[in-house]
Amino acid sequence: MDLDYRKQWDQYVKELYEKECNGETVVYWEVKYPFPMSNRDYIYIRQRQELDMEGRKIHVVLAQSTSVPQFAERPGVIRVNRYKQSLAIESDGKKGSKVFMYYVDNPGGQIPSWLINWVAKNGVPNFLKDMAKACQNYLKKT
Numbered sequence: 104m105d106l107d108y109r110k111q112w113d114q115y116v117k118e119l120y121e122k123e124c125n126g127e128t129v130v131y132w133e134v135k136y137p138f139p140m141s142n143r144d145y146i147y148i149r150q151r152q153e154l155d156m157e158g159r160k161i162h163v164v165l166a167q168s169t170s171v172p173q174f175a176e177r178p179g180v181i182r183v184n185r186y187k188q189s190l191a192i193e194s195d196g197k198k199g200s201k202v203f204m205y206y207v208d209n210p211g212g213q214i215p216s217w218l219i220n221w222v223a224k225n226g227v228p229n230f231l232k233d234m235a236k237a238c239q240n241y242l243k244k245t
Contacts, residue, residue: 104151104164105241106130112237117142124171131174137218143210145183146174164190168208185209 106119118133133144149166168186176182186208193201 104149108237108241112233112240114233118144122173124173127169129169129171129174130166133180140214140218141212142180143183144177144180145186145208146171147186159193162192164188164192181211183208183210 106121110116110119115135116132117135118131121128121130123129127148130147130149131144132147133142136142145168147166147168149164151165152163154161154163166186166188168184170184187206189203189205191203195201
């Protein structure tokens, strides 16, 4: 939820900020893609809630792409129009968390199969390691 902190630890963030649009907080996120591919950008709304399920606190974050005229498409950047994320986090009662994430996006364009394979094998696991480290460092920061 802390976009400024995300910019510090996520090497793939080119631009990330919130803007009020028609009474809603909308997030703009541009993701760096490797050369020779074009960067992707996302326009989305998100919600955060803390649920109490029989004494268990579960944090839920929902995000979904949207379209607002305040964010025009940029030349050389491919707009991701189909993006949805559902995230639920609960303490494991020790020093960790149980996490459930459902994530779908259609990055568009022509993505080579070698890159899809690399992301599946290395990109996602490396990102999760970076995110876990960022979470641990965030706790020290606050």
